[in-house]
Amino acid sequence: MVLSLKACKIPPKKIEILNQMSLYDAEDLLSYYPFRYEQLELKEYDHWQIKDKVVFEARVITYPKSIRFKGSRTMTKFQVENEDDVFDITLFNRPWINKMELGQVITIIGKYEGNRKVTAIQYNFRPLNEQLGIQPVYPLKYGLTQKNMQDVLRRCFDNSKATIENDVPSKYRERYRLLDKKDAYEKIHFPENATDVSLAIRTLKYEEFLKFHLAIQLIRKQNEKVEHKQGKNFNFDDVFVLANHLPFPLTKDQVKAVNDVLEDLQSDHVMYRLIQGDVGCGKTVVAALGMVACSYSKKQAALLAPTEILAKQHYLSLKDLLRSTDLKIEVLYSALPTIKKKEILENLKEGKIDILVGTHSLIQADVVFKDLGFVVADEQHRFGVEQRRKLLDKGDKVDFLLMSATPIPRTLANTLYGDMDVTTIETMPSGRKEVKTVLIEENSFRSVLSDVKEILQEGRQIYVVCSAIEESENFSARNVVDIYENLQKQFKGIATVGILHGKMSSDEKEQVMQDFKKNKIQILVSTTVIEVGINVVNATCMIIYDAHRFGLSQLHQLRGRVQRGSHQGICYLLTDSKEQESLERLNVLVKSNNGFEISFEDLRLRGPGDILGTRQSGLPAFLLGNLVEDTKIIETTRKDVQEILDESTNIENERLIKKVLLINENALSTMD
Numbered sequence: 001m002v003l004s005l006k007a008c009k010i011p012p013k014k015i016e017i018l019n020q021m022s023l024y025d026a027e028d029l030l031s032y033y034p035f036r037y038e039q040l041e042l043k044e045y046d047h048w049q050i051k052d053k054v055v056f057e058a059r060v061i062t063y064p065k066s067i068r069f070k071g072s073r074t075m076t077k078f079q080v081e082n083e084d085d086v087f088d089i090t091l092f093n094r095p096w097i098n099k100m101e102l103g104q105v106i107t108i109i110g111k112y113e114g115n116r117k118v119t120a121i122q123y124n125f126r127p128l129n130e131q132l133g134i135q136p137v138y139p140l141k142y143g144l145t146q147k148n149m150q151d152v153l154r155r156c157f158d159n160s161k162a163t164i165e166n167d168v169p170s171k172y173r174e175r176y177r178l179l180d181k182k183d184a185y186e187k188i189h190f191p192e193n194a195t196d197v198s199l200a201i202r203t204l205k206y207e208e209f210l211k212f213h214l215a216i217q218l219i220r221k222q223n224e225k226v227e228h229k230q231g232k233n234f235n236f237d238d239v240f241v242l243a244n245h246l247p248f249p250l251t252k253d254q255v256k257a258v259n260d261v262l263e264d265l266q267s268d269h270v271m272y273r274l275i276q277g278d279v280g281c282g283k284t285v286v287a288a289l290g291m292v293a294c295s296y297s298k299k300q301a302a303l304l305a306p307t308e309i310l311a312k313q314h315y316l317s318l319k320d321l322l323r324s325t326d327l328k329i330e331v332l333y334s335a336l337p338t339i340k341k342k343e344i345l346e347n348l349k350e351g352k353i354d355i356l357v358g359t360h361s362l363i364q365a366d367v368v369f370k371d372l373g374f375v376v377a378d379e380q381h382r383f384g385v386e387q388r389r390k391l392l393d394k395g396d397k398v399d400f401l402l403m404s405a406t407p408i409p410r411t412l413a414n415t416l417y418g419d420m421d422v423t424t425i426e427t428m429p430s431g432r433k434e435v436k437t438v439l440i441e442e443n444s445f446r447s448v449l450s451d452v453k454e455i456l457q458e459g460r461q462i463y464v465v466c467s468a469i470e471e472s473e474n475f476s477a478r479n480v481v482d483i484y485e486n487l488q489k490q491f492k493g494i495a496t497v498g499i500l501h502g503k504m505s506s507d508e509k510e511q512v513m514q515d516f517k518k519n520k521i522q523i524l525v526s527t528t529v530i531e532v533g534i535n536v537v538n539a540t541c542m543i544i545y546d547a548h549r550f551g552l553s554q555l556h557q558l559r560g561r562v563q564r565g566s567h568q569g570i571c572y573l574l575t576d577s578k579e580q581e582s583l584e585r586l587n588v589l590v591k592s593n594n595g596f597e598i599s600f601e602d603l604r605l606r607g608p609g610d611i612l613g614t615r616q617s618g619l620p621a622f623l624l625g626n627l628v629e630d631t632k633i634i635e636t637t638r639k640d641v642q643e644i645l646d647e648s649t650n651i652e653n654e655r656l657i658k659k660v661l662l663i664n665e666n667a668l669s670t671m672d
Helices: 010-019 026-030 095-099 148-161 172-176 181-189 192-225 238-245 254-265 283-296 308-321 338-349 385-392 410-416 445-457 478-491 506-517 553-563 580-591 593-607 629-644 651-663 666-671
Strands: 036-040 053-060 066-067 073-081 086-091 105-114 117-124 135-139 270-278 300-304 327-331 353-358 372-378 399-404 422-427 436-442 459-465 497-500 522-527 541-542 571-572
Touching: 010 148, 026 148, 036 192, 053 254, 066 497, 073 580, 095 571, 117 254, 135 148, 135 192, 148 181, 192 629, 192 651, 238 254, 238 283, 254 399, 254 422, 283 300, 283 308, 283 372, 283 399, 300 308, 308 327, 308 353, 308 506, 327 338, 353 372, 436 580, 445 459, 445 478, 445 571, 459 553, 478 497, 478 522, 497 506, 541 553, 553 571, 553 580, 553 593, 571 580, 629 651
Parallel strands: 086 117, 270 399, 270 422, 300 353, 300 372, 327 353, 372 399, 436 571, 459 522, 459 541, 497 522, 541 571
Antiparallel strands: 036 135, 053 073, 053 105, 066 073, 073 086, 105 117
């Protein structure tokens, strides 16, 4: 039984704040782990070294005096006495400290500057002996202090510890020498030393990954149990005859991917497959041949794209790739004229359309297929579970293929996408040059001006990407509107400058893109709306302002826009960031064009959210687990889950399975 916060005897005002932090019961609160620990050790003054972190107790002997600088910055100075020593204390940006009283005993934590001078990091009026040792530090909301958090956690633990049950079966706790759940909670929140923290984290990580893998396998088992279908009837040879007439040969990985898709279409299990590969690896060709196979079996196929631009791009690509067939292909999007839309909807219902490409418009209630058999979703992380489900529900046991240009290594893919089959395309089509990437530690166009003029003289085109549309008080970054106006003046009489962003209407965006494609616009200033779906072979240069504000995988996707032809593409990353971590991160792109390496680094730095999107909604979260660093625990728990499922009649295993099923009811009912 999980106790409420009220039953844990936490004061009502504190409960209100905890609820704002999405903490509603004892389990929520005890699973709210520290993000770091401070080790406070008492060291005699004689042993202090300059730059040492020091902690000591002293009496205030002078009133604090504050000096104001430009803006709201302040510096406060006062003196304290410790035994026979007097120390000068400096505090920055704490103007309210002047409420301190003479003779008051204070604990100071700070950095020793030499000559009995200390820059205080923090101070408090609690006895020093209560603060020595290892102290957890929590992310907090306004109205809570670290001491408040420790108090509510202590109340919660003391009042609920009798109700805390072990989720990990005793067999695995003994095998890996894991703690009881109750002991793990106590040691992570109230540790006596670093060993306590290490033991607690090891135990709780194991539980996280065990529950995650179990949830994934239960989803997979449920899908296998209920998702049987009549296999589609077509001839493999017919599909590969068409593939052999394409204007380019398929790579080894593309051939394997096509075989995977065709086998899924013919099998009696509903396809749930992810094709992942780097920008430009040829995923769309694989999907196209799958849709052809579907049409050969007298069923319809649909391709779901995240933007109107990309939907049109796919439509034109499919028309070109499949021009030797008599397949009827159409595209549907919200800005389409009413008459044309009505015609498409009627033909779709009557089965006169074989392949329909579209945006979210495909999900609308008035879109009715005669016999939908296959759905492809491009850039799968951009769609929610519910959106995809609505489209799949337009047919009976529809095969489903997802495509992702944010690829991750196979071992990680098996973890994150354990409920689906994964096909990876690693080999790239021959003849395509890698984009050259240059990092410029200045957020200014002047740094690249001479290069840009040279590119324009060669007749090439340029993308300029900004992270903001307009100037904002809350967001310090170069914006599309200002850059567009500046470049118009700078290149007057030399080049035509265009602007593209999400606030423009569909017609306006379409016109700008057509003008850029026809080279009526030579420099296109844009937000990340160009990330997918724009294929302009003549555009061979990209300049990205405030590059440190983007994720690595997104930057890699963006620079893929200038990798479309045989000419050398170049991407300039502009940044005025002085943070070493940001610069090291951007240098990953300078050194590598491998999307697998880049997305792996993104995972390590940013976590899986950007890659998974809403797909994992409802599944157990990784509060402590790290997908990159915890590979050993990941592999161990994956094997243990299989053992648990094989021995599901064991009382402890059965209880764990029931708990995971209950927690993840939402995920199990809505996963594709």
